[in-house]
Amino acid sequence: MRQPRDTPIRTAPFDHPATPGWPEQQGALLLRGLATAIVHLSEVPNPGTFALPYAAPVQQALDGVVLTRLLMKADPPESVPQLVEWCARFPIDNLPFPTPTGIAPPDSRLLDEETRQPNRICYELALSGVDPTAQQIGRQAMEDAAELCRESDSPDIYQAFRELLVTRPVLTGRELALLPADGKGLEVLAAPLRALYLPVPASHLNRDTRTYTACGRCRTLLHPTVHGGLVCERDTCPARGAVERGREYRADDIDGGTYQLIRPLRQWVSEPGVLEQQLAERLRKYGAAVQLWPSYGSYGLHVRSPQGKSWAVEVKDWSSAALLGASTRPPTAGPPYDRCFWAVPRVRLQQDTGYRNRFRLHGTGPGSLQLELVGIDDLVGIAHRERAALPDPGAPTGHPLPVEGLF
Incomplete structure (x- = not known):
C-alpha cells in the first residue's frame, strides 16, 4: 500500500500541469x-x-x-x-x-x-487548458513510473527509464516487448511503458514504400509533407539544415508493428532530456558535479557548481515565452538548492529577441522572482567563470566554451 508523503513530489512528466497566470479574457x-x-x-x-x-x-x-x-x-x-x-x-x-x-x-x-x-x-x-486525453494518460503513466521506482527504492531503474525515453522515442513491437528483459530492471515499469508507447498513426506512413522513417538527428519519426517531402516535428532540426533520414521501420507485422512515444512526452520529456544530458556534459567540463533527474525526476539537473553552490536546473524548450512565464514555479521537492535556473536553447533567444522580457512580464506564478531564466550557453558560461576564478582552476580557461549542439 502506498504511504502518504509529508513532502509533495514533482515527477516532472511535463513542464507543468496548467498555466494559471495566463489571462482569461x-x-x-x-x-x-x-x-x-x-x-x-x-x-x-x-x-x-x-x-x-x-x-x-x-x-x-x-x-x-x-x-x-x-x-x-x-x-x-x-x-x-x-x-x-x-x-x-x-x-x-x-x-x-x-x-x-x-x-x-x-x-x-x-x-x-x-x-x-x-x-x-x-x-x-x-x-494551458484542459488536458487532451493523451496528455492525461502520459502524465499519469509518468507519475506511476516514478512511484513504482520510489516504492522499490530503485533510482537506477528510474534513470534507465528516463534514458529510454530520451534515446529511443521509436520502438518496434518486438523491441517494446523485450524491454522488461534487457537487464535494467524495467520489468517493474511494464504497465506504464505500454501507456507511453502507442502504435504509429497513418499520418507518418510513406504509402509507396510502406515504411516509417526516423530523423537521423533526433530519432523521432519524420512527417510526410503535402508535397511529398519529409520534415521533422522538432523545429530545431530543420533549423540545422536539410532533413537527415535515419532508421526505417516497416509498416508490416514482421517486427510487431511500430510504436512511438506519445507527442506530449516527445515534446516535454524526450526532447528536453536530450538537451539536459548535453548540458550535463558541458558543465562537467568545468568542474561541476551533475546529477540528472534527481529524486525520481523532481527536476532536471542537480548541479554542484565549481565554487560549491547548489543549482536546480531544468531545460525548458517553449516557443511561447508568455506561456512559459505564466508557469513559473521553482521545484519544491528534491535536493535543496541555492539558485534555480530555467535554461532555454539558444535558438529560442535568437528567434525571439524579446523572449526574456515576455517571460518576465508573464512571470506571475509562485516563486517567479526566485527563478532565473538563462540561455543554455549562459549557464555554461557561469560555470566557466566560477572555475576560472578558483585559485587553481585546472580547467581550459583560455579556450572557447564548448558550443551548444542539439543532440
Missing part, C-alpha cells in the same frame, strides 16, 4: 479551446474510421468560433474542416477572430502547413 479562452480541439483531432488513431458527432472539445471550439464570428457580423466557419484549414493558413496573430497579443511568436500557426499536424505552440496552448 475571451480571446485567450477561444484560442486555448481551439488548440485543444486541434490536438484532440490529431490523436484520433485512425482518421479513416472517424464518425460524427465530434468530440466535446472539438464541438465546443467550433461553437465558440462560430459565435464570435457572428457577433463580429462576419461569416463563420462552415465546418470543422474549414476551421482546421484556417489554423493551417493563418498565423495565430492573424486568425479571423480576436486572439491575445504576445502569446505566440510572430507568424506561428497552430497547424504546420506542410504536414497538417499540430505545431509546438499548439501543444503549449492546449496544455
Whole structure:
C-alpha cells in the first residue's frame, strides 16, 4: 500500500500541469479551446474510421468560433474542416477572430502547413487548458513510473527509464516487448511503458514504400509533407539544415508493428532530456558535479557548481515565452538548492529577441522572482567563470566554451 508523503513530489512528466497566470479574457479562452480541439483531432488513431458527432472539445471550439464570428457580423466557419484549414493558413496573430497579443511568436500557426499536424505552440496552448486525453494518460503513466521506482527504492531503474525515453522515442513491437528483459530492471515499469508507447498513426506512413522513417538527428519519426517531402516535428532540426533520414521501420507485422512515444512526452520529456544530458556534459567540463533527474525526476539537473553552490536546473524548450512565464514555479521537492535556473536553447533567444522580457512580464506564478531564466550557453558560461576564478582552476580557461549542439 502506498504511504502518504509529508513532502509533495514533482515527477516532472511535463513542464507543468496548467498555466494559471495566463489571462482569461475571451480571446485567450477561444484560442486555448481551439488548440485543444486541434490536438484532440490529431490523436484520433485512425482518421479513416472517424464518425460524427465530434468530440466535446472539438464541438465546443467550433461553437465558440462560430459565435464570435457572428457577433463580429462576419461569416463563420462552415465546418470543422474549414476551421482546421484556417489554423493551417493563418498565423495565430492573424486568425479571423480576436486572439491575445504576445502569446505566440510572430507568424506561428497552430497547424504546420506542410504536414497538417499540430505545431509546438499548439501543444503549449492546449496544455494551458484542459488536458487532451493523451496528455492525461502520459502524465499519469509518468507519475506511476516514478512511484513504482520510489516504492522499490530503485533510482537506477528510474534513470534507465528516463534514458529510454530520451534515446529511443521509436520502438518496434518486438523491441517494446523485450524491454522488461534487457537487464535494467524495467520489468517493474511494464504497465506504464505500454501507456507511453502507442502504435504509429497513418499520418507518418510513406504509402509507396510502406515504411516509417526516423530523423537521423533526433530519432523521432519524420512527417510526410503535402508535397511529398519529409520534415521533422522538432523545429530545431530543420533549423540545422536539410532533413537527415535515419532508421526505417516497416509498416508490416514482421517486427510487431511500430510504436512511438506519445507527442506530449516527445515534446516535454524526450526532447528536453536530450538537451539536459548535453548540458550535463558541458558543465562537467568545468568542474561541476551533475546529477540528472534527481529524486525520481523532481527536476532536471542537480548541479554542484565549481565554487560549491547548489543549482536546480531544468531545460525548458517553449516557443511561447508568455506561456512559459505564466508557469513559473521553482521545484519544491528534491535536493535543496541555492539558485534555480530555467535554461532555454539558444535558438529560442535568437528567434525571439524579446523572449526574456515576455517571460518576465508573464512571470506571475509562485516563486517567479526566485527563478532565473538563462540561455543554455549562459549557464555554461557561469560555470566557466566560477572555475576560472578558483585559485587553481585546472580547467581550459583560455579556450572557447564548448558550443551548444542539439543532440
